[in-house]
Amino acid sequence: MTKASGRRSRRPTMVDVAREAGVALSTVSRVVNQDPTVGPEFARRVQTAIDTLGYRPDEQAQQLRRGTSRTIGMAAREMSARNPLLAEFERGAYASGLTVFAASTADDVERERTVVLSMARRGFDGVVLEPIGPDHSYLAPEIATGLAVVAVDRPVAGPETDAVLADNAAGIDMAYRQLAAHGHSRIAYIGDHERIFTGRARAAAFRACLSADGRAVTGLVHTGETVQHRIDVAMRAVLSAETAATALVTGNVTTTFAVLTYLAAEVPPERRPALVGFDDFPLASLLDPPVTVISQDSMAMAHAALNLMTARLAAPERPLETVTVPVSLIARGSGERPPVH
Amino acid sequence: MTKASGRRSRRPTMVDVAREAGVALSTVSRVVNQDPTVGPEFARRVQTAIDTLGYRPDEQAQQLRRGTSRTIGMAAREMSARNPLLAEFERGAYASGLTVFAASTADDVERERTVVLSMARRGFDGVVLEPIGPDHSYLAPEIATGLAVVAVDRPVAGPETDAVLADNAAGIDMAYRQLAAHGHSRIAYIGDHERIFTGRARAAAFRACLSADGRAVTGLVHTGETVQHRIDVAMRAVLSAETAATALVTGNVTTTFAVLTYLAAEVPPERRPALVGFDDFPLASLLDPPVTVISQDSMAMAHAALNLMTARLAAPERPLETVTVPVSLIARGSGERPPVH
Structure with missing residues (x-):
């Protein structure tokens, strides 16, 4: 602490500049603040002293004065x-x-x-x-x-x-309707924790899609921490025999990545569900199949x-x-x- | 500017606290700086004033005093x-x-x-x-x-x-040797601009690999801006009939993405060169084929x-x-x- 202070104090101050230039402190201040009323001879002397000493105005001090x-x-x-x-x-x-x-x-x-x-x-x-x-x-x-x-x-x-x-609700609605338009009637949602606003908004929008379609929500909406283990559990639930979903909407990129990781490890390509992910990501178009997304602007x-x-x-x-x-x-x-x- | 200053000045100062507490400014300062010599009655009065006014010490001013x-x-x-x-x-x-x-x-x-x-x-x-x-x-x-x-x-x-x-040189060397070990004798490098240190270090390391192997460098090292258009030109050059490379090392993730994008669009899967990319990236293991990389720690x-x-x-x-x-x-x-x- 002492050392750091000692080093800081080597930085030349306006007082040093005034001494070097042989002018009043207020003159240095006026030059630094580009006051046009300073005569050219004084301005030159101050500038020379600034250059000699390597003086640089302290933005913190300026800021305290300026208030912005x-x-x-x-x-x-x-x-x-x-x-x-x-x-x-x-x-x-x-x-x-x-x-x-x-x-x-x-x-x-x-x-x-x-x-x-x-x-x-x-x-x-x-x-x-x-x-x-x-x-x-x-x-x-x-x-x-x-x-x-x-x-x-x-x-x-x-x-x-x-x-x-x-527009979270519109995005979820588009994702749901795209899947429904391609023949899916059991569509599941896996997303972020609902303590997060976007997680809550997107899950709510998805439940509203199911309800508007006259479908039960049970077993089709899985929210929580977006860690691989939790997503694996959700995937096993939505793809299990009784209630298997044929399509998925994922609530954010982290979830999309975890879902893709699960599918690559556990589900043969021809058995994989359809998928729309919320949020675009690099390489989405290079995966097999390329990933359909809701893109935020x-x-x-x-x-x-x-x-x-x-x-x-x-x-x-x-x-x-x-x-x-x-x-x-x-x-x-x-x-x-x-x-x- | 005036407005912002006006608003800032509403923030209570140490002077306001001193006035509210009916103590000297230096007493407030000592309390704020946790000086143990302040008597408990004064400390209490100052603390009450601080709470009443919602005074918060200004970190900039403190910092100017502390020097760190x-x-x-x-x-x-x-x-x-x-x-x-x-x-x-x-x-x-x-x-x-x-x-x-x-x-x-x-x-x-x-x-x-x-x-x-x-x-x-x-x-x-x-x-x-x-x-x-x-x-x-x-x-x-x-x-x-x-x-x-x-x-x-x-x-x-x-x-x-x-x-x-x-360790850029070791990374490039590992990439080159991995490809050579799998039977490749024409290995090309596509990477970042050599005005960038890492771009320069990696290209130099790659040229050293070619030389150590007794191979000519001509046509096999392509460096420059990592934009799709430039990478497309480099890819056409290294994959052209005369001098076609059978394997590639890419110098950074942006280049790897651009190379993968080119291959997906222009080269049928069975004709694609082997590839080792410098730097790991998410989803590398989900691409087809999964991408071998040099991973920085x-x-x-x-x-x-x-x-x-x-x-x-x-x-x-x-x-x-x-x-x-x-x-x-x-x-x-x-x-x-x-x-x-």
Whole structure:
């Protein structure tokens, strides 16, 4: 600690520049802040001193004075997963002169809180958040004191914020109807835990499809942790003799991967059920059969999030807004197979 | 700007707490900094005022006083790509009480510079960097004034820093020998641009394999941008009648995906060359044939990077260190096919 402090203090300060240039501290400050009233001779002397000492303005100190950081935090569920939304948001923000720093919440409620509060206390102007838990009341005082928050993928629970959501219900409905249109009458759903908003929304939409079709839900909806073991159990249940489903809808990419892994290991190709996965993924078209998916428009979601964020920063009192972004079905083959009985 | 400042100023300050508690500002400061010399009655009064006003210490101001931020920046080539190294580094750092903020450089030299300098000027203690360009002299003054820098995947060019590298040469050698052991004598390499360190290191290692085997390099090594169009051109060249290669080594995942896409579209299954890809990827085992890869140990690389970073922060003057992490071959089928002539 002592050492680190010692090293930091070697960084030249504005006071050093003033001494080197033989001018008042306020003159250095005016030059650094590009005040046009500084005479050219003084500006030159200060600039020479800045170059000589290698002085660089401290963004933290500037930020404390300015009260705005032009920095947006991105608290994403998982940065290691392919996250085109994050990449696209970053690209757009960078182009607008905003700095984006991302941290992952690792699907952990406590870690989300730590990460978001640490962004707020570092003076970030706003946070784009993929919310996890059922209660975000910790955000209320931050929002009250000026933090702009935009929720993506799921809404914040507790204080209300701007939000960008995918049209989960429409996506599940498309998946179900695609399978039904290809002759399937026993269609099962395997998806994420229902404590997660998207897991809950998609499972609910699937149950609604079954009900609208006059079908019983029993044994056809399996939600929970998206780990291979749990998916294996669900697969054995939905493919078991009595009630075998001939088609599957998977609720997210992790589930799709686990289902494909199970099928490759346990079910001969000609016996495999039809499949529509929620969310597109690389290589989907190179698998056999190529995988039909519901594709979220990550680009549109990223642009919507950036628009909501910049609008909120410009006009903190504007009414809250939720943007629902349409999804589309990409038919590749796995969802267009006839039932195998 | 004015509006944002106006909102920020609503956040209660230490002065507000002192006024509310009816104590001196220095007393509040001592309580906030857990000075044990404050009497319990004063501590209680200050705490009550803190709770009443919802005062939260400003981490930026504290950091300016402390001279250390316990914050590490991660400047990654691409956050949207599956980046287990980043996720694992974050996990380990979080467990050690460090905050990690990541930003992507998007393979853009200017953006790398902007991102890293913005981390340095915000008082981050260190930066873990996947370096891009051929010249990192912009880092020298930052390192001189105390920024800890650890390069991952490639070394920094210019100032010397700690670094974690994969054993690229050993990986290429394993890939080449696996194909040779399965009867291939015309083996081609398609990989990343040689302006990128890993692209350069892997292509050089491949040329060395050919030379050691007494084979001509001509027409067998194709490096450049990893975009589908360029890979298509390279594939047509290596598979053309005169000099057709019967086996391929791909230099990174993006290249592997593009090669698989080309093969799926253009070459009937029975005519496809054997293939070993550098870097493992999800679903590799579900493709037909399953893809043999050289697997980098991202976990080991992340742990090495975190160890180097914490060691550097604790002892800024310690000698520089480069850790080379072994790679392994995962044989799945595509690299074990006999030559098709």
